């Protein structure tokens with residue numbers, strides 16, 4: 001038996017509903033912006049529960065747009081978490097600002113108790129990440145931000161489908177970013193992203209900047225860039241959005257089952273605490289596993305496609321050299337890099353797949 005990590009072959013098994021829409025688009029030749037983009041943006045804004053959605057090229061561009069819209073520029077510091085995907089930090093650097101990292105907690109989320117200490121006179125914003133599809137304590141983060149007069153920008157790239165206190169990621173910060181990369185819970189056939197905000201002024205600026213700073217064909221108001229989503233992908237996105245509720249439900253069913261069974265293997269397996277007020281999207285199902293590297297080899301050999309997010313901590317990457325962090329700077333993140341394993345949890349796995357995986361893990365520790 002094989003337990004695949006990649007669910008995309010199942011996800012797009014029946015592409016004909018998408019093809020039918022694509023045919024209409026091709027006939028219309030509206031290949032940039034246009035009605036399919038606007039339709040998806042409306043749908044997604046409604047899904048999140050915000051006023052505005054501006055679709056983008058990808059999640060990284062969405063982050064950059066958020067940061068630029070609040071004026072993040074050289075000399076500014078932006079606080080984010082040390083165990084995120086490179087793009088959270090890359091987006092800050094791309095605005096010419098300095099990323100300031102903070103360690104994570106045992107839920108793999110930014111440790112809110114370490115944020116205040118990281119704030120300096122140069123700090124302009126906090127960029128918390130909904131890592132793996134779980135949510136950091138956004139209430140506390142917003143309190144800290146308010147007290148220190150900082151902006152909050154959510155990196156909700158993995159957060160589609162999650163809920164915190166019945167509110168969706170994307171409703172806590174002033175402008176917030178999502179990704180539709182093929183490995184996220186809402187995925188298109190390539191790259192895609194969105195910014196969401198309730199702020200009219202920021203929404204207008206982002207919309208303009210995303211499209212060369214044009215107000216119309218013959219007038220530009222600011223020097224912008226081209227960060228538009230492809231209408232071909234907007235069609236895929238609308239199609240996928242209809243399925244997302246089911247996707248998250250099934251991922252939660254799978255994750256609860258794994259939780260229940262893996263808890264029996266404590267302390268060889270240590271799972272993150274699950275918060276009652278946080279519905280997780282389970283973009284990643286992670287745990288800390290004793291003898292991780294050996295277990296990983298064994299599982300891969302057994303046909304179970306496990307991953308590590310990530311084996312080399314971000315602050316120890318060559319790109320991060322100028323940030324002057326060293327080994328020991330973020331002990332929790334570093335421990336996770338040594339022990340963490342990501343198991344397949346996606347919506348196309350059957351109980352058989354999960355039991356096969358669980359049995360192999362049990363066998364390993366016996």
Ligand SMILES: *Cc1c(COP(=O)(O)O)cnc(C)c1O
Nearest residue numbers: 058059060085087088157179181
């Ligand atoms: C995927 C991801 C991004 C980047 O999104 P892209 O669409 O790949 O550019 C940024 N931050 C986090 C936390 C992500 O998981």
